[in-house]
Amino acid sequence: MNPTDTSSAEWDIAAVRDHFLFPAEGRVVTNNAASTQPPRELLELYRSLAPGYENVHRGQSDASRELTRLFEDAYDTIAQFLGAPSRRSVALYRNTTEAINAVLYSLLTEFRDGDNVVTTMLEHNSNYVPWSALCRDILPRFGRRVDCRLARFDPETGELDLEHLASLIDARTKLVCCTGASNFLGTRPPLETVRDLADASGYVQPNGEERSYLLVDGAQLVPGTFTDVQALGADYLAFSFHKLLAPFGVGVLYAREHLLESSLPFLYGGDMIAEGRVFPGGVEYGPLPWKYAAGTPNILGAIVSAQALRLLHDLALTPTQAHYFGTGRPIERETTRRAMDRISAWNRHLTARALERLEAIPGLTIYGPGDAARRTSLVAFTVAGHDSGDLAHALNDAGVEARAGCHCATLAHHALGLTPAGSCRLSFYLYNTPEEVDVAVDALAAIVAGRRRVRGGRDVPVVGPAGR
Structure with a gap:
C-alpha cells in the first residue's frame, strides 16, 4: 500500500479491522458519530x-x-x-x-x-x-x-x-x-x-x-x-x-x-x-x-488517548506495521495530512455508497447535503409512516447498530419541523466496510417493506409499528 495515495481503492480494510475486537462478535457498528470502537492495542495499553x-x-x-x-x-x-x-x-x-x-x-x-x-x-x-x-x-x-x-x-x-x-x-x-x-x-x-x-x-x-x-x-x-x-x-x-x-x-x-x-x-x-x-x-x-x-x-x-492518535496514523498509512504507536516519535504535519486525507477518502466512499442506496427506499427522506464530499460520514433520515425509534430497534434485531433520536441536535430537528424531534442515523468510520453499508441498507429496506430482518439476513413477517 502506498501511504501517499488517498484513493479508497488502496485502503487495506482487512488489515485495519484486524486491530479491533468487534468484527469477531459479528457486530455491524454504524453508530460511530456517537462513539467509535477502541483498537485492541489501546485496551492492552491500559493493562500495561x-x-x-x-x-x-x-x-x-x-x-x-x-x-x-x-x-x-x-x-x-x-x-x-x-x-x-x-x-x-x-x-x-x-x-x-x-x-x-x-x-x-x-x-x-x-x-x-x-x-x-x-x-x-x-x-x-x-x-x-x-x-x-x-x-x-x-x-x-x-x-x-x-x-x-x-x-x-x-x-x-x-x-x-x-x-x-x-x-x-x-x-x-x-x-x-x-x-x-x-x-x-x-x-x-x-x-x-x-x-x-x-x-x-x-x-x-x-x-x-x-x-x-x-x-x-x-x-x-x-x-x-x-x-x-x-x-x-x-x-x-x-x-x-x-x-x-x-x-x-x-x-x-x-x-x-x-x-x-x-x-x-x-x-x-x-x-x-x-x-x-x-x-x-x-x-x-x-x-x-x-x-x-x-x-x-x-x-x-x-x-491512552494520545497513543490513539499515534495508532490512527499507523492504521491509515501502514496498518500492518507500527511506526508511531507506542513511541514518542515526532509526527510531521504532512504525515498527519496524508493519514487524515486517507481516512476522509474511505469515509467518503462509504457515505457515498449509503446515500446512493438509501435513496432507492420508498418514503425515505435524507437530511443534509446530497453530495458525500460535502458532508461527514453519517446519514440521518426518516421514513414516512415509520417511527425512527422503531426503525433503530428493528435494525438492531437485524444485527445493525444504528441510532435514533434527535442526536442532541434538537434545534435542527425543530427547524425542519420534525415531530417528534427525531431521525434515524447511520454513521461510519475507518473500520467499516462497503459490505456493512449494504447489510445496513438491505435490512432497512426489508423493514420498510414490512419484513423484519433478523441476524443472519433472514426476513420474517413483522407485526407492529415498524411494519406499518
Whole structure:
C-alpha cells in the first residue's frame, strides 16, 4: 500500500479491522458519530500501565516520574496532531461538552451589558445550551443583558446561511460559536468564511483586539478531517477522544496561548497552583497548560488517548506495521495530512455508497447535503409512516447498530419541523466496510417493506409499528 495515495481503492480494510475486537462478535457498528470502537492495542495499553500506576506531578518515586513523563508527552502529541504551537495551548477535560463549558466560565466575567453571542441552528446542544444558559440564566443574575443569536441553515441543503450569520455578527459580538460538522445533517460549514466574519466584527476585546472570538465544536470534524488550528484561525476548538478510537473520558480544548494565559481557570484546586504559592492574601496559578488541570487528572486516559492518535496514523498509512504507536516519535504535519486525507477518502466512499442506496427506499427522506464530499460520514433520515425509534430497534434485531433520536441536535430537528424531534442515523468510520453499508441498507429496506430482518439476513413477517 502506498501511504501517499488517498484513493479508497488502496485502503487495506482487512488489515485495519484486524486491530479491533468487534468484527469477531459479528457486530455491524454504524453508530460511530456517537462513539467509535477502541483498537485492541489501546485496551492492552491500559493493562500495561497498571504495574507502574501512580499519581503525576507530586511524587518522587520512579513510577510517578515515569507516569508524569508519559502524561506530559501526551499533551505534546495532541498539540502536534492539531498543529498547535505547543502543549501550552492544550487543556484536557472529560469531553467536548466540558471543554466548551470551560470556555464559558473562563470568559464569564468579560461579558459586558449589551454584548451578544452568535451560534447556529446546526449545533449540538453542547454548543448552544451553555450559551443559552449564559445569556438567560447566569448573566442576568449579575445585571448584565447579553443576547444569544442563532443563524439559520437552508432546510433543503443543510448548509449554513452565511448571509444570515453575517447579519447577526456586529460590534457587540464577543464570541461566535460554530460546529465544524453537524452530527445530524453532516454539514461542514465553511469555517474560513465564519472566521473572516468574526474577524471583521470590530468587537473590542479586553486585550485590545478588535474582533470576535471563534469557538469551533470539532467533535464530528476532527476524527475524520485534517485539522490545523493555526491555519484555521480558531481561538478555541473542542473535541472528544471517544469519537477518535480511544475509550471514554478525555476531551480536548485547544485555545490560543494568550487567551489561556489571560483567562480565569474553569476549575480551582490542587495541581493548577504554582508550587508553594498559596498565601492567606492570594494564590498564584501554575504555568500553562497545568493552570487548567485542577486536581488529579485522568492520567491513564490522557496517555491512552494520545497513543490513539499515534495508532490512527499507523492504521491509515501502514496498518500492518507500527511506526508511531507506542513511541514518542515526532509526527510531521504532512504525515498527519496524508493519514487524515486517507481516512476522509474511505469515509467518503462509504457515505457515498449509503446515500446512493438509501435513496432507492420508498418514503425515505435524507437530511443534509446530497453530495458525500460535502458532508461527514453519517446519514440521518426518516421514513414516512415509520417511527425512527422503531426503525433503530428493528435494525438492531437485524444485527445493525444504528441510532435514533434527535442526536442532541434538537434545534435542527425543530427547524425542519420534525415531530417528534427525531431521525434515524447511520454513521461510519475507518473500520467499516462497503459490505456493512449494504447489510445496513438491505435490512432497512426489508423493514420498510414490512419484513423484519433478523441476524443472519433472514426476513420474517413483522407485526407492529415498524411494519406499518
